[in-house]
Amino acid sequence: AEGLWNFFLPDAETGEGLKNLDYAYIAVELGKNPLASETMNCSAPDTGNMEVLERVGTPEQKERWLKPLLEGKIRSAFAMTEPDRASSDAKNVGMRAVLEGDEWVLNGEKYYISGAGDPRCKIMITMVKTSPDAPPAKQQSQILVPMDTPGVKVLGPMCVFGEDDAPHGHMHIRFDNVRVPKSNMLLGEGRCFEISLLRLGPGRIHHCMRSIGQAERALDLMVTRGLSREAFGRKIAHLGGNIEIISRARIDIEAMRLMVLKAAKAMDVLGNREARVWVHMVKALVPERV
Helix, strand or coil: CCCCCCCCCCCCCCCCCCCHHHHHHHHHHHCCCCCHHHHCCCCCCHHHHHHHHHHHCCHHHHHHHHHHHHCCCCEEEEECCCCCCCCCCHHHCCCEEEEECCEEEEEEEEEEEECCCCCCEEEEEEEEECCCCCCHHHCEEEEEEECCCCCEEEEEECCECCECCCCCCEEEEEEEEEEEEHHHECCCCCCHHHHHHHHHHHHHHHHHHHHHHHHHHHHHHHHHHHHHCEECCEEHHHCCCHHHHHHHHHHHHHHHHHHHHHHHHHHHHHCCCCCHHHHHHHHHHHHHHC
16 A cells, blocks of 8 residues: 555566665665565565566566566465585576477476465476586576476475474475476576576575664664663673674674675666676675674
8 A cells, every 4th residue: 555565676667666776775674574575575585586577577477477476466486406406506407397299397306495385375487407408508497387287296394494484485396297388488498597697686685685684683682682681780781792792793784784785786787797796795795794
């Protein structure tokens, strides 16, 4: 009702038309509360999936999947990681999709598929190997797979740091002769990495932005506790080296903030590809410091 919705799509008719730099300030605030991003339809992995559909989806794909995602009526997942493979190198993705007539037939398994446990999750962007004889950068593709397609079996949740993150979940999924129309291919066969470049820059920096908000919240809790309790006749914050600990936390947060803002500005001015060095830097810096 307030129009506070889909801030993550820069210069898009379907979003609020914000630059990455504008969204950086909003994402920091969203990061302070675990529910905030979803209340404004700005939560991962839906943000990346919507951005991909908005950039490369066909009119039919946009009408069927992007529209309800932008309206917050459904959720989505991104299926990439596989058992027994170092899937951080996407060229290792080996789950096969074979074209039979007008259908792609998918067989294999995926691990840690975030969001697939949510009953509102209706669609997956699935990374598969379609062209094993092509050059390494042209072997993989991305295909839209509805969750209710026959043969899609959610085997159960995977735990991260001992938690299953229900109901969102990080699911183990088996694809057993899953058939989807040929038209479910995104952008074209073998163009997986072109698509990934669209989402990785924004996705990485969005996580960094939200992490700064989490750091701000943690520092606020630390200061509140330090000033609300006393020991040995003094506030806890004033004991030992606690003042220095609090001060260094503030220094780290401000350093991270400036780096993220510079990366966001570089994306706006130079484009995602040319700004990748700045994105790489904040991706390395922020998770380590937070």
